[in-house]
Amino acid sequence: MSCRLCKEERPIVKSHVFPEWLHGPLYANKRRFFDLRTFELKRRGTPPKVIYEELLCRECEQQFNKWEGYAHEVFFGNDPSIKIRDCGDRFDLTGLEYAPFKLFQMSLIWRAATSSSPEVPTIYLGPHTERLREMLKRERPGESREYGALLMFPSPSIQKVMEHFFEPPKRLSGRTQGHTAYKAVFGGLFWTFFVSNHSEMLPDELFFARNGRLPVFKYELPTTGFIGEFERYLSSLDPLDDQK
Numbered sequence: 001m002s003c004r005l006c007k008e009e010r011p012i013v014k015s016h017v018f019p020e021w022l023h024g025p026l027y028a029n030k031r032r033f034f035d036l037r038t039f040e041l042k043r044r045g046t047p048p049k050v051i052y053e054e055l056l057c058r059e060c061e062q063q064f065n066k067w068e069g070y071a072h073e074v075f076f077g078n079d080p081s082i083k084i085r086d087c088g089d090r091f092d093l094t095g096l097e098y099a100p101f102k103l104f105q106m107s108l109i110w111r112a113a114t115s116s117s118p119e120v121p122t123i124y125l126g127p128h129t130e131r132l133r134e135m136l137k138r139e140r141p142g143e144s145r146e147y148g149a150l151l152m153f154p155s156p157s158i159q160k161v162m163e164h165f166f167e168p169p170k171r172l173s174g175r176t177q178g179h180t181a182y183k184a185v186f187g188g189l190f191w192t193f194f195v196s197n198h199s200e201m202l203p204d205e206l207f208f209a210r211n212g213r214l215p216v217f218k219y220e221l222p223t224t225g226f227i228g229e230f231e232r233y234l235s236s237l238d239p240l241d242d243q244k
């Protein structure tokens with residue numbers, strides 16, 4: 001069996017398709033979003049099941065673990081250089097390292113496209129799957145807009161509900177202002193991955209930036225421009241529709 005990342009014939013390890021900690025709310029933790037809002041931490045129902053699959057060799061798995069470990073540190077760790085600020089229409093996390101966090105984001109959409117688990121919806125990224133694979137293998141994070149993910153914090157009315165959801169990436173029907181996009185719910189946040197041949201047309205400020213700033217937009221405020229358009233588009237789809 002060959003490893004999906006390095007394509008070498010090596011023993012494949014069974015591991016999670018998406019990190020376990022993305023199955024719980026990222027904002028219900030003491031250091032990040034939690035102190036900005038009040039949450040009842042009592043969980044109801046069964047926590048979403050972690051999906052395991054044999055995709056990578058041990059070496060490649062360790063490469064992914066490095067980025068996942070860094071992303072975990074961003075959301076749950078105590079690194080004093082990482083700060084969070086309420087900027088009105090969004091929260092800004094600053095002081096992040098660009099390469100590991102960007103590669104982490106890219107690894108999520110690539111794993112979703114590579115997985116053949118019945119629990120992960122099939123998505124076809126076409127030639128982008130191979131492009132992403134090469135970038136990940138060579139640890140090239142690319143530009144902000146290249147395979148960028150737009151993060152959104154849910155509106156108060158659905159925050160409780162969102163904590164209990166985990167949804168692997170699914171293609172949004174049609175095109176979002178001419179771009180193909182995939183929506184996911186990870187850690188109680190909406191993640192929209194843009195996989196586009198003309199990513200240079202996307203506004204830079206939507207995405208995690210080279211200077212280490214990660215914007216997490218608030219879903220509930222009336223916004224204008226691309227985000228406003230995008231929110232209206234998302235609400236027209238009812239993001240929680242297929243979870244009922």
Ligand SMILES: [Zn+2]
Pocket residue numbers: 003004005006007008010056057058059060061
């Ligand atoms: Zn490998």
